[in-house]
Amino acid sequence: MIEFDKFTLENGLRVIVHRDETTPMAAVNLLYNIGSKDEDPERTGFAHLFEHLMFGGSVNIPNYDEPLQLVGGDNNAWTSNDVTNYYLTVPKDNLETAFWLESDRMLSLAFSEKSLEVQRNVVIEEFKQRYFNQPYGDVWLHLRPLAYKKHPYQWSTIGKSIEQIETVQLDEVKEFFFKHYAPNNAILVVSGNVETENVKRLAEKWFGPIERREIAERNLPDEPVQTELRTLHLERKVPFDAIYMAFHMGKRTDDEFYSTDLVSDVLSNGQSSRIFQKLIKERNLFSSIDAYLTGDFEPGLFLVTGKLSEGVSFEEAEAAIWEELNKIATEKVTDYELKKVKNKIESSLVFSEISYLNKAMNLATHELLGDANEINTEVEKYRKVSIDDILNTSAKLFRKENCSILYYHAKK
Amino acid sequence: MEKLYRNTAPEYKTVDSIEILGDKKYTLSNDIPVHVINGGSQEVLKIEFIFDAGIWYQNSPLVASMANSMLNEGTSKYNAAEIAEKFDFYGAYIGFSAAKHDSSVCLYTLNKYLTETLKITENLIKDSIFPQKEFETILLNKKQRFQIEHQKTNVLAKDEFSSLIYGKNHPYSNIFDESEFDELDINTVKEFYKTHYIPDNCKIIIAGKVDQSVIDKLEKLFGKNAWPKKDNLMDAKHEIQLSEETKSFVCKDDAVQACIRIGRPIFNKTHKDYTTLHLFNLILGGYFGSRLMQNIREDKGYTYGINSIIISHLKGGHFVIVTEVGSDVCKAAIDEIYKEIKRLREELVSDEELNLVKNYISGEMLRNLDSPFALSESLKGNLPFGLDNSYYQNFIQELKTVDAEKIKTLANTYFQEEDLKLVVCGPDNCRSSI
Numbered sequence: 001m002i003e004f005d006k007f008t009l010e011n012g013l014r015v016i017v018h019r020d021e022t023t024p025m026a027a028v029n030l031l032y033n034i035g036s037k038d039e040d041p042e043r044t045g046f047a048h049l050f051e052h053l054m055f056g057g058s059v060n061i062p063n064y065d066e067p068l069q070l071v072g073g074d075n076n077a078w079t080s081n082d083v084t085n086y087y088l089t090v091p092k093d094n095l096e097t098a099f100w101l102e103s104d105r106m107l108s109l110a111f112s113e114k115s116l117e118v119q120r121n122v123v124i125e126e127f128k129q130r131y132f133n134q135p136y137g138d139v140w141l142h143l144r145p146l147a148y149k150k151h152p153y154q155w156s157t158i159g160k161s162i163e164q165i166e167t168v169q170l171d172e173v174k175e176f177f178f179k180h181y182a183p184n185n186a187i188l189v190v191s192g193n194v195e196t197e198n199v200k201r202l203a204e205k206w207f208g209p210i211e212r213r214e215i216a217e218r219n220l221p222d223e224p225v226q227t228e229l230r231t232l233h234l235e236r237k238v239p240f241d242a243i244y245m246a247f248h249m250g251k252r253t254d255d256e257f258y259s260t261d262l263v264s265d266v267l268s269n270g271q272s273s274r275i276f277q278k279l280i281k282e283r284n285l286f287s288s289i290d291a292y293l294t295g296d297f298e299p300g301l302f303l304v305t306g307k308l309s310e311g312v313s314f315e316e317a318e319a320a321i322w323e324e325l326n327k328i329a330t331e332k333v334t335d336y337e338l339k340k341v342k343n344k345i346e347s348s349l350v351f352s353e354i355s356y357l358n359k360a361m362n363l364a365t366h367e368l369l370g371d372a373n374e375i376n377t378e379v380e381k382y383r384k385v386s387i388d389d390i391l392n393t394s395a396k397l398f399r400k401e402n403c404s405i406l407y408y409h410a411k412k
Numbered sequence: 413m414e415k416l417y418r419n420t421a422p423e424y425k426t427v428d429s430i431e432i433l434g435d436k437k438y439t440l441s442n443d444i445p446v447h448v449i450n451g452g453s454q455e456v457l458k459i460e461f462i463f464d465a466g467i468w469y470q471n472s473p474l475v476a477s478m479a480n481s482m483l484n485e486g487t488s489k490y491n492a493a494e495i496a497e498k499f500d501f502y503g504a505y506i507g508f509s510a511a512k513h514d515s516s517v518c519l520y521t522l523n524k525y526l527t528e529t530l531k532i533t534e535n536l537i538k539d540s541i542f543p544q545k546e547f548e549t550i551l552l553n554k555k556q557r558f559q560i561e562h563q564k565t566n567v568l569a570k571d572e573f574s575s576l577i578y579g580k581n582h583p584y585s586n587i588f589d590e591s592e593f594d595e596l597d598i599n600t601v602k603e604f605y606k607t608h609y610i611p612d613n614c615k616i617i618i619a620g621k622v623d624q625s626v627i628d629k630l631e632k633l634f635g636k637n638a639w640p641k642k643d644n645l646m647d648a649k650h651e652i653q654l655s656e657e658t659k660s661f662v663c664k665d666d667a668v669q670a671c672i673r674i675g676r677p678i679f680n681k682t683h684k685d686y687t688t689l690h691l692f693n694l695i696l697g698g699y700f701g702s703r704l705m706q707n708i709r710e711d712k713g714y715t716y717g718i719n720s721i722i723i724s725h726l727k728g729g730h731f732v733i734v735t736e737v738g739s740d741v742c743k744a745a746i747d748e749i750y751k752e753i754k755r756l757r758e759e760l761v762s763d764e765e766l767n768l769v770k771n772y773i774s775g776e777m778l779r780n781l782d783s784p785f786a787l788s789e790s791l792k793g794n795l796p797f798g799l800d801n802s803y804y805q806n807f808i809q810e811l812k813t814v815d816a817e818k819i820k821t822l823a824n825t826y827f828q829e830e831d832l833k834l835v836v837c838g839p840d841n842c843r844s845s846i
Contacts, residue, residue: 023782024431055691060418070768071424072775091778096422104418121713125669129716129736132668135563209416211578239559239664271484271496281492284549287556340501347503350454354783372714382547 002359002375005196006367009203011212016197016363016372018191020356024228026192027089028098030106033187033368034080034180036159037152037220037298045159048079049123049174054086056115058105061127071097079157082297083368089357092193096202103206105117109177116170123165127158135238136408146232147246147301147404151223171211182213187367191360210211223248223299230404237411240287240307243317244406247302247397252295253369259379259389260293260302263397265392266333267291267304267324272340275304275324285312297369302397314407315378325398332387345382423525427774430808432781432801435617435791438627440635442611447629447791449619451784455523457620458785459530459630459685462792463536464607465515466583469648473588474596477510481604483517484508485546486701489541492546495532503699512584513726513796514772515608532631537609541766542602553673555593562590565671566660566736569837573662573673576660577730579653583760584725611639615795619788652728658830659846662837670742670838674749675732676831679723682797687810688818689731689826693722694769695761695819696752697733699776701768703752704733712748714741726796731826739838743845746834754822760816777804 006020026406036047054077055064068075068088075088090098109157130138139154159165188207190199226248250256268275268291279285289306308317351356359375366374396402470476484506485492499506500524507518517537521529532654561567562566574585604741616634618626654677678689692696697704697720718735736804781787781804791801 019683019775020453022451024778065701066768067421069699069772069775070421072771072778074700074772074776074779090778091425091427091775093425099419100422118713122709124714125714125738126716128668128738133565133736135560173546197547237563240556241562266621270500272493277493277496280553281546281549284552287553298500302752307550308562310556323773335623336501339495343503344500348524350456351520354452354454354456354785 002363004315004363004372006372007200009183009208011208011210012182012209013207014201014367014404015185015199015203016189017194018189018363019194019196019357020359023192023356024092024354025086025089025119026092026095026098026190027360028084028095028102029087029189029191029357029364030102030191031187031189031364031368032181033185034084035080036155036157037081038180038218039152041152041155043164043168043169043172043180044224045123045154045157045165046168046172046176047084048068048157048159049119049165051077051079051084051086052119052123053109053115053173054105056112056119057110058101059108059110059113061101061104062110063209064101064105065123065185067097068101073097078164078392081157084143085361085364087357089192091198092219093192093283095194095198099206101201102188103210106181106207107182107210111164111170111174113170116168116173120165120168123288124162124229127162127165129323131158132302136236136242138236139406139408141234142234143244143404143406146230146406147248148223150221151298152399153223153296153298153300167210178213179216182215183207187364189360191363192356197324198305204345207270207393216408220298221331226404227401233407233409234283235409235411238408239410240310241312241314241317241410242307242312242408243305243321245304246404246406247402249300249302251299252297253257255381256393259385259393260336260346260397262341262382262385263328263394264291264293264302265329265344266337269344274328275321278324279320283308285317287412291392318405325394329391329394329398335387338385338387338390342382346379349379388401425755426771427778427808428780430774430781430804432804433787434802435787435800442635442639442641443609444616444634446616446618446630447795448622449617449784449787449791450622452620455522455621457523457526457618457622457626458518458520458788459533460516460617460788460792461533462514462516462615463609463618464513464613465604466511466513467586468513468583468650469608470583470597470604472600473586473592473820474554476515477549477554478596478601479608480508480510480517481550481554482517482542482547482601482605483536483540483609486541486543487535488541489535489539490532492543495536499529500530502529506533509700511584526626528634529704530629534637537714538637538639540605542598542605544598547601551593551596552581555590558590558593561841562816565664565667565669565837568664569671569673569835572662572837573732573833574662575833576657576726576835577653577675577677577750578650582650582652584652584728608810610641611668612641617788617791619784630726655678655833658832659834660748660836660845661846663837663840663843664837665839667838668739669736670739670836670842672742672746672749673732673734673736673748673835674832675720675730676826678729678731679720680726680729680797680828685768685822687807688822689722690773691769691811691814692756692822693720693731693821694773695765696720696756698774699769701772703755704749706750708737708745708748709733712741712744714738714745724797733798739842742836742838742842746836746845750829753823753827753829757827758818759818759820763816766816773811774808777808813830
């Protein structure tokens with residue numbers, strides 16, 4: 001049970017406080033409700049580039065990192081298709097520095113031309129390093145547009161191409177900031193060795209004066225229902241063939257999310273899981289294989305991805321995967337098997353509660369999805385999943401016409 | 413309403429000392445040392461069994477790592493699938509790792525299932541049988557991973573750099589050819605297991621919610637239960653061979669970036685100048701505010717990231733700067749790296765910068781040593797050097813005595829340009845950068 005206090009400032013900023021006395025540190029996590037799904041299709045990668053620019057100095061503070069490092073703090077950030085999340089940790093006595101820094105960059109950025117120019121280059125190098133200079137690195141750049149035809153999940157957070165990043169101008173950066181960054185479009189979570197009263201005082205002091213901003217309602221196109229199998233063949237200089245199968249699933253807040261998550265666990269969580277045992281250990285068809293969900297807020301994807309063992313054909317490999325998927329979609333899992341994956345979920349929840357920073361991020365995500373207290377009630381939702389739920393969810397997911405397959409060929 | 417001064421930083425406190433949750437020591441009746449770090453709010457345990465069974469002790473490549481991995485693959489009581497089934501059912505996680513000197517088996521479990529999960533752990537540590545079929549599967553999959561890894565410029569650069577500073581055949585390099593996977597004999601691996609995974613060669617670190625019953629269970633399963641001792645264990649000898657070459661280029665034609673490594677062998681953490689080296693490293697490339705990161709990423713935009721690190725091995729160590737840059741700016745990046753090192757040789761670090769890194773490092777220690785699990789990791793790293801976690805308290809005190817002069821002296825003693833090895837791995841047009 002994670003206890004927390006919650007309050008909202010007049011400008012709409014939601015604040016959550018969780019006390020964990022076992023650490024001498026405090027974490028501040030600021031989640032903005034803006035992700036790459038909110039981008040203009042001609043300006044993809046913008047939300048992520050913008051995240052870099054948030055470190056380029058704010059209206060009253062020329063350098064973000066230095067004052068934080070001076071008080072023993074550290075920070076980072078990440079961007080997903082759904083959100084942009086900034087977090088930092090400081091020794092508990094220096095919590096106010098965090099409020100000072102975070103509130104100033106919510107108030108306004110410095111919008112420096114130099115920072116934009118440098119970070120454009122940095123992001124382009126990131127693009128190369130992570131997507132082009134790694135074996136199998138470009139998979140998602142191709143798999144997303146195969147699975148999504150209308151919905152903005154069709155592009156990765158890094159963007160569709162380097163070209164779209166190269167030409168970003170400063171006035172677009174300004175416009176983006178005032179359109180999406182606002183107290184009423186963010187959630188602040190403070191966790192660790194902190195007192196609610198003190199957090200309240202600091203929040204009022206530093207964030208209170210920032211004015212509420214007009215945030216346009218999100219209006220994303222629905223992804224049309226897929227009606228036939230889609231396939232794509234790529235050939236790259238990699239040592240082994242690989243297969244990527246993507247199935248459309250529901251959104252994060254659907255009841256069915258929990259049974260879908262457990263389906264992926266039955267298939268591939270842990271070494272006793274079905275596809276690990278059957279396809280790697282027994283039949284030696286894959287050197288690695290995995291089934292998992294993207295966990296996106298909007299309707300997401302259920303993935304089955306594997307690297308083929310030397311000498312195994314795509315036909316054989318794919319047929320073996322379908323065999324396992326058909327089995328879970330037509331035959332009931334046993335009581336024992338369901339109990340096992342539920343035990344694993346419960347255990348991983350207990351382990352995830354060790355880190356105060358982790359708890360801060362999870363509280364923020366749940367609050368944005370509807371209610372921070374879900375962090376405590378989720379386990380009950382997993383417990384309630386029945387054998388029939390697993391069967392029905394699997395039957396709905398694992399249909400050819402709901403599937404996109406990327407065949408990644410090794411160039412010999 | 414309080415008056416706001418947004419352009420003035422709030423007051424702050426420096427971390428003068430850190431409280432570290434110490435470890436309590438026990439000894440099992442067969443002399444296995446047990447270190448206990450008791451704390452945390454969750455009912456969970458991390459129990460790590462550490463053996464002197466790392467790469468250092470093997471006679472041919474892959475032996476230590478395969479012996480370690482095969483512990484999960486079958487005992488005379490359970491086959492691999494049954495072992496996996498049991499750990500998964502209790503929501504436990506078992507991890508295996510083979511490092512330079514030690515190899516370990518690490519159990520993460522909920523306290524309430526300790527009896528069951530510890531029993532299986534006992535079984536696989538003492539009674540593994542190395543089935544042929546599982547051996548072949550694990551080896552083949554390791555080989556595929558090896559082949560994929562060796563497509564990466566950073567892996568190729570790392571191998572080349574290690575061979576320059578330790579020599580191709582030294583365990584700290586751990587470089588070997590793909591063909592070794594086809595030549596490995598299961599009996600060599602099995603023999604390694606039998607001679608190295610023994611009580612005389614073992615220590616245990618437990619972290620989490622530990623009470624007497626946990627110690628009692630350990631004693632029962634690992635102290636008293638039959639577990640053959642061997643007393644003729646031999647230490648291995650390996651000579652470091654520093655190459656005379658100072659520069660090397662590894663060509664990877666399809667790469668879109670160049671990976672750069674610049675560094676040298678250096679003393680380990682038992683040396684009297686280690687704290688100074690730590691500060692030198694931090695200032696140069698050890699954190700986001702470092703000179704290299706600020707210059708090469710934040711000013712020039714040549715890279716997504718650049719870091720320098722110090723690796724302390726038991727019998728050696730090295731310092732290295734690592735980055736991946738656009739191939740068109742490879743030469744420029746290398747020049748800037750040398751320029752930053754030269755500045756540390758020639759100019760004193762300002763009080764302001766020194767103060768900042770000292771504060772940063774104290775905060776980092778506070779952050780990294782705040783949970784029993786994290787403390788057990790640090791303890792594992794310290795024990796081979798004859799140290800425990802009180803090492804960090806001394807470190808913080810010693811930090812205060814390091815001044816700009818000391819850092820400059822260290823830079824001049826160890827970081828002359830001719831002391832440094834340079835490796836570049838990238839497309840052919842980067843060849844002229846070195």
